[in-house]
Amino acid sequence: MIVRVALSLARTPDPAHRWRQTAVPLAAAVSIFLLLAAGSLISLLDREAERGSDRIGTLAGSSPSPSDLLMVPRTDNWADSVYISISIEPAGAAAPVLPPGLGRLPSPGRAALSPALHELTLREPMLASRYPHHLVLDPAGIRSGGELLAYTRPPAGRTIRGYTSLQRVQRFGPPHGAQGFDPSYGSPVDFFAIAAGASAFLLIPSLLVLIAGVATASPARDRRFAILRALGASRGTIARLGMVETIALALPGAVGAALVFRGFVGGLTSVPLVGHAVLPGDLQAPFAFCLGLIVAHALLAGAIAVAIGRPSAATSVRPRPIAGRSRARWWRAIPLGLALGLAVGGAAAGGESGGTAMIIGLVSAVAALPVAGPGLMALLGGVLARSPSVSGLLAGRRLQWDPVRIGRPFGLCGAMVVLAIATVCYVALARSVEPTRLPAGPDAAVSVSWADPHRGDLDLLADELGSGTVVGLVRSRLAIDCSELAEQVGSLQCDSGGEQATKSGLGLLRRLLPVESVSGFDPGASTRTADTAAVFDHGSLQALDRRLRTAADRVLAAPSLSSAFDLDSQPSELVGWLTGAILLAGLALAFGALLLVVDAVCGRVPRAGYSRRLESRRDAWFGSRRRFLCFRFGRWPGRGRWSAFVLRPCLSAAPGLIPRSRRSAASSLQLAGPGSWAPVRSPI
């Protein structure tokens, strides 16, 4: 009987129940959407980690085999992307084991690239010249769709044997206790941070939205419970009834949202708001998981209904209303006034300090908004109450009657905004480094070291490079006379003899070449088997860096470059995750707050101050009025001002706000471009 009464209540055509019939499924849909997003994220991380572990190489140790594969990992970069480039070579004559995704070994001097790097070569001719006639890895060999990865073979006649970081791999896959070698050095993204962020920014807002939805009022429901209570139904019976009714309302919303979500993520090639490229199907959580989540979510909604349900608060048969009146206190406006004053004053003053004051004022104003919320509600209520329409009068009086409770949801939004700003600032500070001071002037320098040095390597490199000066670096000394190098590097100061640099000249060299061990000049040093060189040229450091990488890849084995450009800041992918999470959580909480506000204004209108008889009549009367207060979006009456002024603009503005807010957040906080973020580099 409980189930039947509950189900019939859930689908009752009573207009007094319509707001709840809308709000609960809607909140359940948003809530499950967030939960599924968290689930998809976990699924994505799991699949990426699985592919990552599949390419961990088990080291040969003391039992080498002819089918082993030699590997030397190093970093490479293009524009602001740093990626792993692994030099590979068969250890013996037998066909070597191959990393996942690599169907066959590239020819000498050729490479196998991840799909994302391959796409990049199609757009960037200079990068394409670095990897001519390359193979493309299968998705099984990459962690994520956007991963940049290259397996390169040294040119013919070259070998990577003898290189200090050489690894001999016997097989690929989880090492199961043996010593393993992870060529990607884990992920550049802190997945634990992402998992924690998913909990904080998806699960908590999901719960809050669900609570806001389940808590929406329904005079029809209250009345039904009150009657049953008066007839002798126990609190437990009422609680079970409320639970079943809530589940019956929440479940369709959750199922619908889950179906939409599965369809939505099925076609995604990257994580929305984050930009993390994914492989097809990676975001698709297992069906059983989704089903379990929906069931658990429905039970959670029911449990919340029981937890916040108040059978004694069912007011229909009570002779007097229980809703008390609250008043907005004037002092609540003080923080907001001060903050706005600071912002206006800062804007008027202008200059750097004025700008700082304005920003502080605006942020403080956001923080102060929840405190001043009740006053603003009362103010808005006064304006609405003067409206000639009945709906305006009712909404206005409602706002004036209990502005504290109605203004409370704004605390949720304000708290979220403050939290978001604080989090972003914290991350920015925690991860920021002093930007590398790139040397001023037209001179650029890059150092390069390589495996299997041959006689004439320096000339080979110089020829391939075309322009610039290639100088051997032997035992931390440049094999050139200072005065000779000064002809290439105009700002280099040498001593009176011209053999050594002055102190400032040495400092310049150390800034140009991020090799701390450059200790001076030794023009007489033998460079026949030099495995390190410094390359100097006029022009931009980035151009020289790119040219040298391409040239070195063509003629040397496992070349590894180092320049001041390497230390330039790279935007962390974590920032993208964080920004996306904050935006999503902010939107979800704003939705929850909107639900609470609309519920407080529209859903509980018939509470305040009437006798029971009047209340009964008014229920019937308000039932139809409430519809145009809140939901009659189709045929829009001129009198529905609350809807016109508040709901409709909010609902229509929300889709446009997402990209706009992301752009403005990115530009104002300098999240998007190469700024002061720590370089993402593997410890090679």
Next chain:
Amino acid sequence: MTHEVVVRDLAVEVPGRRLFGGLSFRVPAGSVLAVVAPSGTGKTSLLNCVAGLTRPVEGSVEIADESVWDLTDAKRTAFRLRNIGMVFQFAELIPELTLRENAALPLRLLGASRAEAERRAQARICDLGIADQATLHPSAVSGGEAQRAGIARALVHRPSVLLADEPTGALDQASARTVADLLTRTARASGAAVIVGTHDPSIAAIADAVIDLRSVAPAPAPPGSAP
């Protein structure tokens, strides 16, 4: 055990004022007490007090030798289910249930099987002359028929006490007379003590006793209560 209601020195307040104080009366089994008063003088509050829904500030309510307000909330609820039937002004039937199912509701809450509950409900419905409407939903019957179904629901489990709050307030004169007659006749036949809050003179006329709440002077509000 006697099916009578004994009220002693009852005082009820709502926020801001005292409705009445020092109210005492006794309603023997099978008799009808009419509580008459204009709106806002406390009829509903009195009935809620007797039903164990609104706690009085002073006094006691005894039903079938049990002091209602000395029971815990759970026991009071169970007691109400077993011993009290309620009739509301607008019948307050569950709109999605048929009249028979509505009438069977207290029995279902008491744990009776569906068949047994509906059989007994059908008998009550027949007593009240709405057998033809038993399978209809409340929206398909008249106000008078709905109110009869409400009476059937209140009496189906043979309660000791029947509380009716303006049972004829929403009915026309002819229907009101019929309902009032059915209410008192059926309640007397079942041996229940009946308290009816009304300002309908026709009900007051057929009641065994009448209390006018206006004659019960409000006692002074206790110190510290809201103005």
